[in-house]
Amino acid sequence: MYKGREGQWAFFLHRLSGVAILLYLILHTVSIGSTMLGEEVYGAVHKLYELMPFRLGLIGVAGAVAYHAFNGLRIVAMDFTSWGVKYQRQLWYAALVMAALFMLLTLYANLPRLFPDIFTYKTIWGR
Amino acid sequence: MQAVFKIHRFNPEKDKKPYWAEYTLEVDAKDRVLDVLHKIKWEIDGSLSFRRSCAHGICGSDAMLINGKNRLACKVLMMDLGGNTVTVEPIRGLSVEKDLIVDMTPFFESYEAVMPFFINDDAMPAREHLQSPEDREIYDASTKCILCACCTTSCPIFWVNGSYLGPAAIVQAHRFIFDSRDKGGAARLAMLNQNTGVWRCRTAYNCTEACPRDIPITDVIGQVKRAILYSNT
Numbered sequence: 463m464y465k466g467r468e469g470q471w472a473f474f475l476h477r478l479s480g481v482a483i484l485l486y487l488i489l490h491t492v493s494i495g496s497t498m499l500g501e502e503v504y505g506a507v508h509k510l511y512e513l514m515p516f517r518l519g520l521i522g523v524a525g526a527v528a529y530h531a532f533n534g535l536r537i538v539a540m541d542f543t544s545w546g547v548k549y550q551r552q553l554w555y556a557a558l559v560m561a562a563l564f565m566l567l568t569l570y571a572n573l574p575r576l577f578p579d580i581f582t583y584k585t586i587w588g589r
Numbered sequence: 590m591q592a593v594f595k596i597h598r599f600n601p602e603k604d605k606k607p608y609w610a611e612y613t614l615e616v617d618a619k620d621r622v623l624d625v626l627h628k629i630k631w632e633i634d635g636s637l638s639f640r641r642s643c644a645h646g647i648c649g650s651d652a653m654l655i656n657g658k659n660r661l662a663c664k665v666l667m668m669d670l671g672g673n674t675v676t677v678e679p680i681r682g683l684s685v686e687k688d689l690i691v692d693m694t695p696f697f698e699s700y701e702a703v704m705p706f707f708i709n710d711d712a713m714p715a716r717e718h719l720q721s722p723e724d725r726e727i728y729d730a731s732t733k734c735i736l737c738a739c740c741t742t743s744c745p746i747f748w749v750n751g752s753y754l755g756p757a758a759i760v761q762a763h764r765f766i767f768d769s770r771d772k773g774g775a776a777r778l779a780m781l782n783q784n785t786g787v788w789r790c791r792t793a794y795n796c797t798e799a800c801p802r803d804i805p806i807t808d809v810i811g812q813v814k815r816a817i818l819y820s821n822t
Contacts (some may be wrong), residue, residue: 463657464654464657464658464681464743464745464795465656465657465658466743466745466793466794466795466798467794467798468792468794468795468797469792469793469795469807470745470793470794470795471743472792472793473791473792473793474745474793476791537792539810540807540811541814541815542815542818544767544808544811544812544815546811547805547807547808547811548661548808550792550794550807583605
């Protein structure tokens with residue numbers, strides 16, 4: 463692996479999160495589209511998402527979306543302004559912190575759904 | 590001190606695939622990596638091949654991937670590497686001809702593509718084309734490029750897409766685009782507005798980190814991006 467610094471990792475993570483979001487969107491569209499095949503099929507497909515890997519995966523998707531969004535703002539600043547490039551490292555750390563915060567928030571909001579036996583408080587959706 | 594040099598070697602006439610050759614030798618902390626390579630070539634294994642010319646950081650011949658980063662072998666001291674084991678590989682994204690020597694043809698084709706020469710067909714002034722120090726300052730950084738290819742071959746986009754002109758060619762274009770005396774700016778910007786041009790830059794900053802001349806390359810590419818962007822609106 464080439465020993466690049468923050469910029470290289472920002473770029474790799476941006477690509478990776480972009481691909482993750484794309485895969486999620488394809489899965490999402492196909493899942494919703496399964497309603498065309500009837501209620502049972504739709505129900506069966508969505509039952510799958512109750513499995514733990516999918517529940518946890520959703521937290522990852524939330525993190526990927528948040529990272530992609532905040533690093534996207536960093537890229538806008540770098541491409542459209544003359545100061546963006548000078549502060550790219552600080553902007554990246556800020557994007558990472560924001561993404562982590564969003565991920566933790568999603569995790570917190572989903573704890574009762576993930577571990578119903580341990581966390582019984584009501585989620586922000588009242589369930 | 591003792592140093593172990595692991596060199597990525599390949600001779601297309603003999604080897605089926607590249608391999609790591611290891612050399613253990615006595616070096617001085619103040620030796621440059623190039624001095625050690627010389628020592629290996631002259632005293633241990635004469636078949637080791639690498640490029641170097643001036644050996645003083647100006648000709649740009651000895652760009653190599655040293656301990657995972659692109660650098661000039663003649664500008665890195667052993668004591669700056671922080672360790673006794675040193676890996677040396679050819680720069681990436683260009684085909685290896687032998688050991689540390691790569692085919693620089695695509696690199697120089699990109700360089701030629703941006704018309705790296707002064708264009709001004711106006712009537713010649715009686716004396717020099719004058720320029721204010723402030724106007725000269727605008728493109729000062731990009732005049733320092735020595736075409737060593739450290740930047741272009743550190744770029745992840747260039748590794749996977751050789752049609753990208755690359756940071757070095759854009760730096761060379763920048764040197765003329767922002768020269769107040771030059772009249773070829775529009776043609777160069779049009780060239781860099783193509784899908785092989787500046788928009789391929791995904792701001793990974795490897796070029797800026799790798800440049801042995803400390804040119805703020807990503808910043809320079811950004812200036813060209815904005816020149817295209819704002820000239821079209």
